[in-house]
Amino acid sequence: NAGVTQTPKFQVLKTGQSMTLQCAQDMNHNSMYWYRQDPGMGLRLIYYSASEGTTDKGEVPNGYNVSRLNKREFSLRLESAAPSQTSVYFCASSEYTGGAFFEQYFGPGTRLTVT
Amino acid sequence: GEDVEQSLFLSVREGDSSVINCTYTDSSSTYLYWYKQEPGAGLQLLTYIFSNMDMKQDQRLTVLLNKKDKHLSLRIADTQTGDSAIYFCAVMDTGRRALTFGSGTRLQVQP
Numbered sequence: 690n691a692g693v694t695q696t697p698k699f700q701v702l703k704t705g706q707s708m709t710l711q712c713a714q715d716m717n718h719n720s721m722y723w724y725r726q727d728p729g730m731g732l733r734l735i736y737y738s739a740s741e742g743t744t745d746k747g748e749v750p751n752g753y754n755v756s757r758l759n760k761r762e763f764s765l766r767l768e769s770a771a772p773s774q775t776s777v778y779f780c781a782s783s784e785y786t787g788g789a790f791f792e793q794y795f796g797p798g799t800r801l802t803v804t
Numbered sequence: 805g806e807d808v809e810q811s812l813f814l815s816v817r818e819g820d821s822s823v824i825n826c827t828y829t830d831s832s833s834t835y836l837y838w839y840k841q842e843p844g845a846g847l848q849l850l851t852y853i854f855s856n857m858d859m860k861q862d863q864r865l866t867v868l869l870n871k872k873d874k875h876l877s878l879r880i881a882d883t884q885t886g887d888s889a890i891y892f893c894a895v896m897d898t899g900r901r902a903l904t905f906g907s908g909t910r911l912q913v914q915p
Contacts, residue, residue, distance in 0.1 A: 693846070722902055729812055731892060731907040732847070739901055747900065779846055785901045790835055793903055795846030 691715055693796035695780050701802045702770045710765040710799050712780030720783045721763035722747075722793065723755060725776040732779065738763055739785070770803045777801070806830045806897055810906035817914050822883045824909045826876040826893035831855070833895035836869060837903065838878050841890040850891070851878070880911075888913045 696711045714721065719740045724732040724747075734747030738757040752774060754766045763782075767774060777800050781793040807829040816822045828836070834855050839847040853860045853867045853876070860867045866879040876893050890910050894903040 720901060724905075729907055731808075731810075732905040734897075734900065734902055734904075737900060737902050745900070747902070781847075783901075790852070791896055791901075791903070792837075792849050793847075795848070797844075797846050 693780055693782055693794050695796040695799050697799060698797065699800045701804065703804055704771060706770050707766070707768050708770065710778055711762070712764065712796060713762045714782040714794070715761065716782060716784070716794065717760070718782040718784045719760070720785050721757065722781040723753075723763070723765045724779045724781065725749065726779060726798070727776050735765065772803045775801060775803045806895055806904040808893060808895060808904055808906040810893060810909045812907060813910050813912070815912045815914060816883050818883060818885055820883055822880040822887070822911055824878045824891050824911065826906050828874050828876065828893070828895050830895065831871060831874060832898060835896065836876050837894040838867065839892040839894055839905070841892065841908070843889070847892060883913050885913045885915055887911060
């Protein structure tokens with residue numbers, strides 16, 4: 690049971706290049722998320738997918754696209770990378786059952802540098 | 805949307821108590837959470853408190869909640885060097901079914 694896995698762990702891009710960050714979870718969770726973490730700003734939600742087949746924008750979606758490939762996988766694409774997208778990217782998953790308690794499980798992160 | 809604020813840095817000596825504070829704007833979250841991020845890793849749930857409680861104790865951890873002032877704190881007793889990490893408070897964004905996180909408090913424990 691690996692939990693939430695992300696690839697790659699590190700990536701360096703030049704401005705204007707594109708890439709896709711991959712995320713997979715083996716906990717059979719319905720919901721998946723992409724966050725970015727920047728110093729002093731905590732985690733900000735980029736996109737989320739409440740269930741297979743749906744995706745929605747979070748706080749900071751500009752410059753990103755997502756695909757919920759199936760229940761396990763949720764990818765994040767940068768079409769034309771910019772230095773402002775230098776960050777650590779975290780994928781998370783959860784099972785929202787309508788109850789009050791809610792836990793998100795996080796992957797180890799992808800450290801992206803755009804030069 | 806929800807706004808969650810924390811101070812950015814706290815330094816303590818090994819064996820002292822650490823207190824990390826958090827304020828939030830929206831009180832609709834039924835639970836409030838503390839996550840811990842160790843260097844180079846993702847976030848893990850550390851503890852949480854039900855919004856109808858004032859205090860929750862879990863071994864060395866004590867969570868205090870003041871709903872009137874919308875203030876949450878995490879106290880770590882007998883702080884160890886292994887407690888050095890970034891601590892995030894989080895509340896539920898019920899519209900997005902996602903957590904909204906504070907900026908994180910980096911705890912540095914001096915030996």
